[in-house]
Amino acid sequence: MQDSKFKLLVVIIFAFLSSCKIKENADLILINGTIYTADSKNSVVQAIAVKEGKIVAAGSNINIQGLAGDQTQIIDLAGDFLMPGLIDAHAHFTSLGKSLININLLDSKNWEEIVSLVEQKAKETPKAEWIEGRGWHQDKWNSNTDLRFDGYPYHDLLSAVSPDHPVVLTHASGHALIANSKAMEMANISAETASPSGGRIVKDANNRLTGVFEENAMDLITNALNSKTLSKEKSLQRTKNYALKAQQEALQYGITCLQDAGADFQLLEELHQLILDSSIKIRIEAMLFDNNDRLLKEINRLPFPTQKPDFFNARQVKLYLDGALGSYGAWLLQAYSDNPKMLGQNTLPLTTLDSVIKACKAKQLQLCVHAIGDRGNREVLDYIEKNQVPPQLRWRIEHAQHIDSMDIPRFAKLGVIASVQTLHCTSDAPFVIKRLGRSRGAKTSYRWRDLLNADAKIANGTDAPVEKINPFENLYAAVTRKRLDNGLEFFPEQKMTRIEALRAYTIWNAYAMNREKDLGSLEFNKWADFIILDHNLLSCEDSEIPKTKVKACFIAGKKMN
Numbered sequence: 001m002q003d004s005k006f007k008l009l010v011v012i013i014f015a016f017l018s019s020c021k022i023k024e025n026a027d028l029i030l031i032n033g034t035i036y037t038a039d040s041k042n043s044v045v046q047a048i049a050v051k052e053g054k055i056v057a058a059g060s061n062i063n064i065q066g067l068a069g070d071q072t073q074i075i076d077l078a079g080d081f082l083m084p085g086l087i088d089a090h091a092h093f094t095s096l097g098k099s100l101i102n103i104n105l106l107d108s109k110n111w112e113e114i115v116s117l118v119e120q121k122a123k124e125t126p127k128a129e130w131i132e133g134r135g136w137h138q139d140k141w142n143s144n145t146d147l148r149f150d151g152y153p154y155h156d157l158l159s160a161v162s163p164d165h166p167v168v169l170t171h172a173s174g175h176a177l178i179a180n181s182k183a184m185e186m187a188n189i190s191a192e193t194a195s196p197s198g199g200r201i202v203k204d205a206n207n208r209l210t211g212v213f214e215e216n217a218m219d220l221i222t223n224a225l226n227s228k229t230l231s232k233e234k235s236l237q238r239t240k241n242y243a244l245k246a247q248q249e250a251l252q253y254g255i256t257c258l259q260d261a262g263a264d265f266q267l268l269e270e271l272h273q274l275i276l277d278s279s280i281k282i283r284i285e286a287m288l289f290d291n292n293d294r295l296l297k298e299i300n301r302l303p304f305p306t307q308k309p310d311f312f313n314a315r316q317v318k319l320y321l322d323g324a325l326g327s328y329g330a331w332l333l334q335a336y337s338d339n340p341k342m343l344g345q346n347t348l349p350l351t352t353l354d355s356v357i358k359a360c361k362a363k364q365l366q367l368c369v370h371a372i373g374d375r376g377n378r379e380v381l382d383y384i385e386k387n388q389v390p391p392q393l394r395w396r397i398e399h400a401q402h403i404d405s406m407d408i409p410r411f412a413k414l415g416v417i418a419s420v421q422t423l424h425c426t427s428d429a430p431f432v433i434k435r436l437g438r439s440r441g442a443k444t445s446y447r448w449r450d451l452l453n454a455d456a457k458i459a460n461g462t463d464a465p466v467e468k469i470n471p472f473e474n475l476y477a478a479v480t481r482k483r484l485d486n487g488l489e490f491f492p493e494q495k496m497t498r499i500e501a502l503r504a505y506t507i508w509n510a511y512a513m514n515r516e517k518d519l520g521s522l523e524f525n526k527w528a529d530f531i532i533l534d535h536n537l538l539s540c541e542d543s544e545i546p547k548t549k550v551k552a553c554f555i556a557g558k559k560m561n
């Protein structure tokens with residue numbers, strides 16, 4: 001070999017070897033921690049190493065420190081608790097942002113308080129502009145004097161303080177709203193307007209409008225609200241405002257991935273765009289939802305052609321089969337205890353359910369059906385069974401709140417995931433017994449222990465903005481079934497263990513959205529999404545869980561806050 005050629009070869013080999021050496025070094029190492037990995041053994045380790053946004057190793061300080069090079073950033077956790085980034089399996093991303101921008105009624109305690117909030121907002125809002133609010137719940141009020149018909153207030157007081165603004169205030173459940181006179185006028189609603197199927201315009205015994213619209217009747221008002229069709233740019237800007245607000249809230253609580261439980265195609269396109277321009281930095285897995293006619297056509301456009309599949313996908317379809325218990329919408333096998341004429345609302349024709357099931361099965365898409373009442377849950381399971389949907393499609397029942405004992409084993413048998421919101425249990429506790437009676441409440445409501453004992457898969461979320469997106473209050477509800485404000489306990493025998501509750505916010509949720517191969521635990525080659533907390537969620541007292549604060553939040557190895 002010629003001397004010069006030999007020299008060149010040596011240089012190349014040296015360059016190759018040193019590049020290998022660089023490759024072995026981690027970009028980031030975190031040591032001296034209490035790190036819950038959420039792997040299959042629930043391993044707790046001292047240290048993890050990250051390279052190119054992914055976990056390359058988890059183990060002891062000594063082993064992981066061996067992966068450090070000159071360029072490696074080392075963070076000393078000084079004993080802090082670190083765990084995988086939290087995944088909210090069911091939330092409404094832009095609605096959350098919107099609820100934070102509009103009037104928030106979640107903590108409102110009576111009708112007068114709500115009316116005065118609207119009065120204030122009307123003073124600051126240009127005339128004729130819509131005023132929106134969300135979160136009122138009459139069963140959580142401290143005064144019943146305003147509940148003059150069917151457990152609802154009349155719109156009169158509201159209309160009196162807002163004669164020049166259309167006002168729409170959505171119920172906390174999202175399944176009813178109250179509108180003022182101006183809004184009803186703009187929607188062309190009069191006492192003669194008939195209720196649509198699967199919905200009710202609530203009128204009193206004298207056929208007078210109360211202003212309340214339930215389930216499908218809500219569209220009559222919201223269509224008027226959205227009728228000022230926005231230009232593409234304005235619509236994108238509005239979505240961006242909502243998304244940024246929601247993201248800020250999510251990151252503050254260590255939510256690194258969120259499943260949006262219902263977006264139409266336009267919203268999917270806007271979210272995708274905001275992901276591509278990096279306005280949205282958390283991961284979003286979205287479910288397609290639209291009105292029945294459009295939905296069947298749009299299913300053919302799924303899976304959404306995403307350009308950033310690590311951060312955005314829409315491969316799921318959402319349906320609503322019934323309403324919520326609070327607004328008498330949950331579809332029950334037997335009538336409501338406090339309203340013996342009501343069985344709830346079946347908000348979707350069963351023929352449509354059947355067609356969507358067939359379309360999703362043919363396209364191998366994951367279907368997520370909202371079902372709260374025991375009848376609603378049974379119908380979904382029946383249709384899945386009848387259509388022989390393969391369990392590997394991981395279909396989900398969203399909420400799965402009230403389930404007849406006969407149906408509990410069917411979740412595991414059919415491979416159906418119970419996508420629950422543990423905070424709904426304690427939040428709704430004050431009226432569940434009223435609606436269902438004590439023994440039915442005990443036997444059918446929020447049956448997480450029974451589902452887990454029967455080998456069912458569970459996912460957990462908040463349904464934000466129905467509840468706050470705070471995962472620590474949600475975890476507290478999962479492991480205690482106690483309300484934070486007054487300690488009221490709702491059938492504690494159904495609670496989850498600490499480990500189950502943590503897995504139901506990480507790896508189980510990753511499974512529920514088909515991302516368990518790259519998200520949900522801190523294992524080799526998974527994305528380095530993790531959070532550092534000021535409490536050890538494996539060992540702290542129950543009462544400390546809701547006080548937990550996020551000290552730092554990382555997505556793909558990058559610090560977010």
Ligand SMILES: [Zn+2]
Pocket residue numbers: 090091092261463
């Ligand atoms: Zn929801």
